[in-house]
Amino acid sequence: MKKIIVSVTNDLSTDQRVDKVCATLQKEGYEIILIGRKLKNSTPLNRSYSTKRIKLIFNKGFLFYTEFNFRLFIVLLFSKKDILLSNDLDTLLPNYLVSNLQKKNIVYDSHELFPEIPELVHKPFVKKCWSTLETWILPKLKNTYTVCNSIADFYDKKYNSKFKTILNLPTKKELEFGSFPFKTEGKKIIIYQGAVNIGRGLELMIDTMEFLDNCILVIIGNGDLYEDLTQKVKNNNKIHFLGKISPKELHKLTPLANLGLSIEEDLGLNYRFALPNKIFDYVQAEIPILVSDLPEMKQVVQNYKVGEIVKKRNSKELALQIEKILKKDFSTELKSAKKELIWENQEEKLLTIFNNLM
Structure with a gap:
C-alpha cells in the first residue's frame, strides 16, 4: 500500500477540500497521513485516516511560516512515504526539497493564486518572496492541479505547466435542517x-x-x-x-x-x-x-x-x-x-x- 503524506498550514478542522481529497485517496487504497498545525482552539478530529498537528511557538507572520516550514521539512524527511501532496505555496518548499533529496513523487494542489492574495497587496517585499519561490519551483512540477480553469490557464501560460482542474465541490448529501439561535419567523x-x-x-x-x-x-x-x-x-x-x-x-x-x-x-x-x-x-x-x-x-x-x-x-x-x-x-x-x-x-x-x- 502506497503512503501519501498530505500537508497544509491550517489546523485541519474546517478544510473540506483536503478532507475530501484524503478520503478519496484512502478509498482508492492509499495510506494517508494529513499534517497541519495545532492551535489553542483546535477542535478534536475524527477522521478515517491518520492526522498529525504540529504545535508551534509562532502562529502568524514570517516567524510562523519559517518555523512551520522547517518543522514540516523535518517531519517529511524522517517519515516513510511514497508520495508527497503539498497544498498551496506555503507548504511547497519543504515538500519540494524532500522530494528531490529522497527521489519521491510530489503532487501540488494550488487552492488559489497565493502571491495575489489581498493580504499581500501592501506588502511588496513579502509578495516578492512568495512569487520568487513560486517561479523557482512551479515550472519543475509535473503533477499539479487547482480549483478552477482560470487559475489553471494562468499557470499554464506563465510557467508552461499542465495544471488539471479539480473543482472544490461538496459531497452528495441529503438535506438536513437545524435552527438558528435567534428568531427568524416571517423573515x-x-x-x-x-x-x-x-x-x-x-x-x-x-x-x-x-x-x-x-x-x-x-x-x-x-x-x-x-x-x-x-x-x-x-x-x-x-x-x-x-x-x-x-x-x-x-x-x-x-x-x-x-x-x-x-x-x-x-x-x-x-x-x-x-x-x-x-x-x-x-x-x-x-x-x-x-x-x-x-x-x-x-x-x-x-x-x-x-x-x-x-x-x-x-x-x-x-x-x-x-x-x-x-x-x-x-x-x-x-x-x-x-x-x-x-x-x-x-x-x-x-x-x-x-x-x-x-
Whole structure:
C-alpha cells in the first residue's frame, strides 16, 4: 500500500477540500497521513485516516511560516512515504526539497493564486518572496492541479505547466435542517459563509441591510474583520454573526436560508479567479446564489441558472436586486444543478493524477 503524506498550514478542522481529497485517496487504497498545525482552539478530529498537528511557538507572520516550514521539512524527511501532496505555496518548499533529496513523487494542489492574495497587496517585499519561490519551483512540477480553469490557464501560460482542474465541490448529501439561535419567523434569511476578511463584500452587504425589510443577514465564519464588523452591528438585530462552526452544523443551517452570498470584490487576480466552495454548498442546500461579476462565479450562474450576478455594487441598487431575487423560484434549476455539482464527479480526475504519476 502506497503512503501519501498530505500537508497544509491550517489546523485541519474546517478544510473540506483536503478532507475530501484524503478520503478519496484512502478509498482508492492509499495510506494517508494529513499534517497541519495545532492551535489553542483546535477542535478534536475524527477522521478515517491518520492526522498529525504540529504545535508551534509562532502562529502568524514570517516567524510562523519559517518555523512551520522547517518543522514540516523535518517531519517529511524522517517519515516513510511514497508520495508527497503539498497544498498551496506555503507548504511547497519543504515538500519540494524532500522530494528531490529522497527521489519521491510530489503532487501540488494550488487552492488559489497565493502571491495575489489581498493580504499581500501592501506588502511588496513579502509578495516578492512568495512569487520568487513560486517561479523557482512551479515550472519543475509535473503533477499539479487547482480549483478552477482560470487559475489553471494562468499557470499554464506563465510557467508552461499542465495544471488539471479539480473543482472544490461538496459531497452528495441529503438535506438536513437545524435552527438558528435567534428568531427568524416571517423573515427572509440571507446567508454568507466563509472567511470574514477584506474584499468579501461584507461591508457592502451590511450597509445594504438598511434598505431591506423583513430580512436577516447571517454571517458564518471568522477572520481578520470579525471583531470590527461585529462591533459595527452590535445593536443591529437584522445582522447576526455566528462565528466559526463545524461543517456538520453548517450543513444544517445553510438550507434554512433564502439566498446565499458570494460577492467578493475584484482585488487582484486571486479574487478575480475565485470560485469559492460556498457557492456549491449553497447549491447543495438548494438556495439561490448572488455572486460577483467575476469570471468563474459568473459562469456557474450562467451555466446552471441558479441565481444572479450583482449588477451594481452600491447598497440601494443591491437591495432592490435582492428584493427581486427573493421573489423568484429557482427550485427546478437548483435540484438539477446539485446532481452534477458534487465531489463524486471529480474523483475520477483526481485519481488519474495519483495513479499515473510522472
